[in-house]
Each structure stands twice: as structure tokens, then as C-alpha cells.
Amino acid sequence: MMPHAGEFIFPNDMNGVAWTVMIVLYPYITGLVAGAFVVAALYHVFGRKELAPVARFALAMSFSFCAFATLPLLLHLHQPQRAFFIMFMPNFTSAMAGFGFIYSFYLTLLAVEILLVFRSDIVEMAQGKGVRSLLYKVLSLGVLRETAKSKQIDAKWIHALSIVGIPGACILHGYVGFIFGGIKANPWWSTALMPVIFLSSAIVSGIAMLIVLYVLFSKLRGVRVDDECLRSMMKTLWLFLILAVTLESLELLNMAYEEGAEWHMLSRLVTEKLRFSFLYVQLIIGSSIPFVLLLIGWMKKTSPRIRVTLGTISGLLVLVQVLAMRFNVVIGGQMLSKSFRGFVDYIPEWQGREGILVAMGVFTLPFILLAAVSQILPVWKIDAHDH
Amino acid sequence: MSCCDKKGPKDACCETQTQPKGFMDTAESRREFIWDAVKNFTFGAMTLTAIPLFIEKADAEEVHTGKDGKEVKGHTVLFGYLVDTTKCIGCGGCMLACKKENDVPDGQFRTWVERYVYYKDGSVHVDVNTKGTFAFTELPPLDAKEVDKAFFVPKLCNHCVDTPCIQVCPVGASYKTKEGVVLVDYEQCIGCAYCVQACPFGTRFINTKTQTADKCTWCYHRIEHGEKPACVDVCPTGTRTFGDINDPESEISKALATNRIDVLKSYLGTRPKTRYIGLTAEVV
Ligand code: SF4
Ligand code: SF4
Numbered sequence: 001m002m003p004h005a006g007e008f009i010f011p012n013d014m015n016g017v018a019w020t021v022m023i024v025l026y027p028y029i030t031g032l033v034a035g036a037f038v039v040a041a042l043y044h045v046f047g048r049k050e051l052a053p054v055a056r057f058a059l060a061m062s063f064s065f066c067a068f069a070t071l072p073l074l075l076h077l078h079q080p081q082r083a084f085f086i087m088f089m090p091n092f093t094s095a096m097a098g099f100g101f102i103y104s105f106y107l108t109l110l111a112v113e114i115l116l117v118f119r120s121d122i123v124e125m126a127q128g129k130g131v132r133s134l135l136y137k138v139l140s141l142g143v144l145r146e147t148a149k150s151k152q153i154d155a156k157w158i159h160a161l162s163i164v165g166i167p168g169a170c171i172l173h174g175y176v177g178f179i180f181g182g183i184k185a186n187p188w189w190s191t192a193l194m195p196v197i198f199l200s201s202a203i204v205s206g207i208a209m210l211i212v213l214y215v216l217f218s219k220l221r222g223v224r225v226d227d228e229c230l231r232s233m234m235k236t237l238w239l240f241l242i243l244a245v246t247l248e249s250l251e252l253l254n255m256a257y258e259e260g261a262e263w264h265m266l267s268r269l270v271t272e273k274l275r276f277s278f279l280y281v282q283l284i285i286g287s288s289i290p291f292v293l294l295l296i297g298w299m300k301k302t303s304p305r306i307r308v309t310l311g312t313i314s315g316l317l318v319l320v321q322v323l324a325m326r327f328n329v330v331i332g333g334q335m336l337s338k339s340f341r342g343f344v345d346y347i348p349e350w351q352g353r354e355g356i357l358v359a360m361g362v363f364t365l366p367f368i369l370l371a372a373v374s375q376i377l378p379v380w381k382i383d384a385h386d387h
Numbered sequence: 388m389s390c391c392d393k394k395g396p397k398d399a400c401c402e403t404q405t406q407p408k409g410f411m412d413t414a415e416s417r418r419e420f421i422w423d424a425v426k427n428f429t430f431g432a433m434t435l436t437a438i439p440l441f442i443e444k445a446d447a448e449e450v451h452t453g454k455d456g457k458e459v460k461g462h463t464v465l466f467g468y469l470v471d472t473t474k475c476i477g478c479g480g481c482m483l484a485c486k487k488e489n490d491v492p493d494g495q496f497r498t499w500v501e502r503y504v505y506y507k508d509g510s511v512h513v514d515v516n517t518k519g520t521f522a523f524t525e526l527p528p529l530d531a532k533e534v535d536k537a538f539f540v541p542k543l544c545n546h547c548v549d550t551p552c553i554q555v556c557p558v559g560a561s562y563k564t565k566e567g568v569v570l571v572d573y574e575q576c577i578g579c580a581y582c583v584q585a586c587p588f589g590t591r592f593i594n595t596k597t598q599t600a601d602k603c604t605w606c607y608h609r610i611e612h613g614e615k616p617a618c619v620d621v622c623p624t625g626t627r628t629f630g631d632i633n634d635p636e637s638e639i640s641k642a643l644a645t646n647r648i649d650v651l652k653s654y655l656g657t658r659p660k661t662r663y664i665g666l667t668a669e670v671v
Contacts, residue, residue, distance in 0.1 A: 011589075012589050012591070012592040018580040091556055094556055
């Protein structure tokens with residue numbers, strides 16, 4: 001490529017990026033859904049019994065985030081009143097067309113699994129009179145009797161749903177990665193690794209959020225953090241963090257090594273445009289530091305008190321890392337004008353339907369729902385009969 | 388989805404077209420041809436000389452009408468567009484005409500004209516007048532002593548044969564007419580902007596007035612009545628040629644047959660039907 005003076009972007013790029021912060025938020029939220037579900041499944045399917053203290057909460061968290069996963073998309077659509085066209089007249093050559101179906105399937109699966117996991121408690125609380133018991137009567141779906149046999153059947157279903165839910169979570173989130181990975185027009189997106197990168201970072205973010213919320217809720221409830229449970233989560237997080245960062249770096253390394261036609265722009269994208277969010281936040285602050293903290297944290301010798309601190313700090317850092325990763329993919333990819341001669345400016349908007357304030361508002365909704373769910377259902381109860 | 392299921396500007400899309408003789412266009416006519424060829428084989432080897440021709444035609448037909456082309460006797464109209472960059476003077480009349488004809492919002496473009504400047508120091512500078520003013524009055528003047536060469540390149544939707552934009556549209560709002568024109572159904576588009584991301588040429592945008600995807604339609608409302616796109620009509624130098632590339636007698640077919648033709652970003656395999664004369668490697 002010849003050296004060139006001055007930048008040139010296609011004129012339609014001068015209005016900024018087409019996918020805004022809402023499209024950053026959407027994979028972030030679905031990632032949390034998938035990640036939390038994986039933790040629940042580690043307990044229900046893979047017999048990781050030490051995770052029992054968070055198993056129920058993980059499901060509730062997964063559901064609470066899932067319930068709002070479509071909201072950012074809806075806010076982003078320029079014709080939101082036509083949103084359901086995507087299910088009524090899907091064009092299946094589009095990577096996006098399956099979204100409505102995959103999402104509905106997953107949300108239903110989560111709801112059913114939660115109702116089954118909490119069935120005994122729901123039935124118990126539905127017995128009384130008054131408004132509150134009415135709520136549980138509704139949640140019990142009218143079946144107010146439990147027998148040993150019905151419990152057995154429920155346990156089987158929970159197991160089955162957890163098993164189905166694992167590939168479900170992989171599809172839900174791997175699919176989000178494919179929406180980007182399948183765009184050949186954009187060299188920053190177009191890679192078969194994208195679904196795997198999204199999936200591994202989803203699991204990372206889900207576990208990190210679970211650690212942070214577990215510690216927070218324990219403090220609020222005035223109970224001790226279960227050391228074995230936390231240690232196990234930190235170890236799992238550490239492993240998945242390595243996987244995620246390796247994949248992300250491999251992708252970049254490959255681009256750099258091949259030095260393809262667009263590398264002169266991609267390298268500038270990484271080192272200039274995304275210098276802060278990619279190099280500093282995603283790679284150093286969000287990956288390298290938690291890598292060390294988690295390593296120290298999950299070692300047996302570390303004292304439980306320090307473990308809680310290290311777990312919380314690394315959890316928060318990892319959450320920032322994954323958010324930065326979503327930003328770097330979604331916004332970063334669009335900064336690259338398809339003229340490959342210049343960069344599109346991204347000016348974050350505060351107000352407006354797709355502004356940062358609304359995005360922040362949207363992101364608080366799952367937490368509010370989660371708080372409500374944890375008031376209604378005994379999310380911290382440890383099940384003996386789950387296994 | 389066949390174009391014929393669509394709402395919107397489709398009236399002409401399923402009509403049987405009148406066509407010149409000798410054009411093999413349908414499976415049926417191909418079968419007939421093969422049968423004839425087999426029969427004729429016994430009469431002489433003459434027919435055999437036509438087989439390579441037939442193969443060429445069949446290939447070309449597939450490129451042109453796609454898989455769901457309705458079977459009609461003879462040839463189907465297939466539109467194409469040719470930009471001869473060597474003729475463009477960069478006046479920008481086409482941009483103004485397009486804006487007026489299609490009510491394109493300020494700051495958004497269905498077509499635009501890029502200027503490529505090759506400096507003696509080896510650098511290449513590209514710019515574009517986006518102000519919507521006539522002629523390239525807004526672009527900095529060049530010093531002939533510093534410049535090796537400079538030229539203009541008009542851009543527009545390529546109406547690709549293999550369209551990433553149609554592929555990714557989740558609701559089928561982006562579609563292709565039988566004549567190969569890629570359109571957006573504005574009543575169906577949900578405004579997700581996936582197609583904006585998928586088009587490698589920067590030709591799509593979310594129209595700020597209609598809040599749907601938008602792009603060059605080759606002035607479908609004009610060409611379906613036999614007129615030319617506004618930009619073609621207005622161009623004072625004949626840079627832009629539009630017509631039926633399935634008609635060997637059309638101006639565009641003749642120009643395509645006798646010139647060295649290129650397309651933008653051919654490596655992406657979208658097979659544009661907007662073709663170019665006089666591109667250089669720097670034009671993307
Ligand atoms: S140029 Fe872009 S919008 Fe036009 S047909 Fe090709 S991919 Fe689609
Ligand atoms: S913006 Fe409209 S035309 Fe483009 S992909 Fe979305 S629904 Fe289809």
C-alpha cells in the first residue's frame with residue numbers, strides 16, 4: 001500500500017456509527033445470561049457441589065438479565081413497532097433472523113427451570129391465605145401438591161433442562177458472535193473465532209458478576225461468604241479468563257502476522273483509536289491484573305478474607321474488561337470506514353433514545369428484577385435434594 | 388423469497404419481457420437446446436461448434452438472473468450500470484440530481500464522487516465534496532507541479548449479484564427484483580442497520596427522514612417506465628451508462644464488450660453489476 005496523505009472516509013460514514021452503545025449493551029447482557037447459567041449448570045450437571053450456595057441465585061441472575069436482553073435492541077431499532085417482523089417474517093439467510101426464536105426458547109427454558117428448582121418453596125408458600133400466597137399460587141401454576149414422586153420427576157427435569165441449557169447458552173451467545181463474525185465487509189469482525197471469543201468472554205463476565213453479587217448480597221444479608229464456593233468460582237473464572245484472552249489475542253496476533261491488505265488500518269485502530277479501551281482497559285487492567293489477582297486468590301494458602309477482597313476486585317475488573325471488549329468489537333469495528341483510508345468518529349451521545357443515560361437505565365433493570373426475585377424466592381437456600 | 392411476493396415497487400418484476408432471438412434464458416429452453424443439439428449431431432458436426440457458446444451463455448445466465456429467476460421464453464431484462472471514470476469531470480451534477488429526484492436527506496448520499504490525487508511524492512489523497520454544491524468548488528485546488536495524476540470516481544450501490552445486504556436482512560426487507568435491482572421495502576424495514584454494516588461499499592445508510600435503510604435504487608421508479616436514472620440523464624460527459632446487459636444491442640452491452648472492465652472490491656465476491664472503466668488499485 002502506498003503512503004497516503006490525509007484521511008478519507010465514505011461520506012455516509014460522516015454521520016457516525018450506525019450501531020451505538022445499545023448494541024454494546026446487548027451482547028454484554030446476553031453474555032451475563034450465558035455465564036450465570038454455566039455456573040448453575042456446573043452444579044446441576046457436573047456435580048460441582050461446592051457451588052451449591054450460588055446455584056439458585058445463578059439461575060435467578062441468568063433469568064433477570066435474560067428478561068431485559070431484548071430491550072437494548074428494541075431501543076436501537078429505527079422502526080421498533082415492527083420488531084416482531086423478525087419472528088413473523090424471518091429471512092433465514094440472516095444471522096439475525098434466528099434471534100427471536102433462540103431468545104424465546106432460552107427465556108422459556110430459564111423460567112421453567114426456575115419454577116422447578118423453587119417448586120417446593122413455592123408450593124409451601126402458596127398454602128396460606130392473603131395476597132402474598134396468591135402470588136405463589138400463580139407461580140405454582142395451580143399445582144399445589146407435591147409428592148415424593150413428583151419431586152423425583154422435577155429433579156429429572158431440572159437435570160435435563162440444565163443439560164439442554166448448556167448448548168442453549170452456547171448457541172445464544174455464540175450466535176451473537178456470529179452476527180459480527182459473518183460480516184465479510186469488516187475485517188475487524190470477519191473471523192470464525194468471533195463466536196468462540198464471544199462465548200468465552202460471556203462465561204467470564206457471568207462468573208465475575210456472580211462473584212461480585214454473591215459477595216455483595218452476603219454482606220447485605222450479614223452472612224459469611226462460603227470460602228469453598230468462592231474459591232471454586234475464582235478458579236473457574238481464572239481458567240475461562242485465560243481462554244478468553246488467549247482467543248482474543250490469537251485473533252489479533254494472526255491479523256498482525258498475516259499483515260493482510262487492511263492491517264495498516266487495523267493496527268492503527270488498535271494502537272490509536274482503541275488505545276485506551278483495548279490496550280489499557282481490555283488487555284492490561286481487565287485481563288493481566290485479574291489474572292494475577294485470581295491466581296493468588298484461588299490458591300488454598302490465601303486466607304478467606306483476602307480471597308473475598310481479591311475475588312471482588314478481580315470480578316469488577318473482569319466485568320469492565322468484558323464491557324470494553326464489547327465496545328472494542330462493536331464500536332471499534334465501525335470506526336473502520338470501509339474506504340480503509342480513515343476512521344469514523346465515535347462521539348458518545350448522553351441523551352436520546354440510544355444515549356448513555358438510557359443505556360445505564362436499561363442496565364439497572366436486571367438488578368432491580370433480581371432484587372425483586374430474591375425477595376420473592378429463596379434464592380440463597382441451599383438445596384439438599386437437588387442431587 | 389421471490390421478488391414477486393414483495394410489496395412495494397415491484398410491478399415490472401414478474402412480467403414477461405420482450406426479448407431478442409437467440410437468447411437462452413430458461414431451463415426449458417436449455418433442455419430444448421440440448422435436445423436439438425443431440426438431434427442435429429447426426430446431421431453434422433456444425434452444431435457442435437455451438438456447444439461452447441451454449442456453455443458460456445448458461446454461465447452468464449446464472450450470474451444474471453440468480454436462482455429464483457422466473458422461467459420466461461427468451462431473455463429477461465437485466466439492468467447494469469457502467470461508470471467510465473476517464474470521462475468524469477467531477478461536476479457533481481449527478482449528486483444534485485439524485486438528491487432532488489429521491490429526496491435524499493442532507494449529509495446522506497445515494498451517490499457521490501470521489502477525487503483521487505496522486506502526488507509526486509508517492510502519496511495518494513482522496514477527498515469528496517459532501518456539501519451538496521454544484522461542481523467541486525469545495526475541494527482544495529491542486530498544484531499541477533506537485534501532482535502526477537488525478538481523477539474522479541463516482542460511487543453508488545453496485546446492485547451486486549451476491550448481495551451481503553440481502554443476505555443479512557432479518558426480515559427480508561432488502562430484496563432483488565427480477566431485473567437485478569436491489570431495493571429496500573420501506574414498509575417492512577425494521578431499521579436494524581445490519582445491512583448498513585454488511586455492505587462493503589458504504590452505500591447504505593439509515594435515512595434520517597424515513598428511519599429505514601436507504602440506498603441507490605438506480606431510480607427504480609424511472610427505469611421501470613423505460614427512463615434512465617436521474618444521474619445518468621444529467622451527466623454532461625456520458626460518464627454514466629445504464630441499460631439492459633442481457634440485450635447485446637444495448638449501449639451498455641456494447642461498452643462492456645469492448646472495454647476493460649473492473650468492479651470495486653472484487654475480492655469480496657459480491658459480483659457488482661455497477662462496473663467501472665479506468666479504476667486503479669487505490670480505488671476501493
Ligand atoms: S453495493 Fe452494497 S447495498 Fe448495493 S447491492 Fe452491493 S452490498 Fe448491497
Ligand atoms: S435496516 Fe432494514 S433493510 Fe437493512 S437489514 Fe435491517 S430490516 Fe433489513
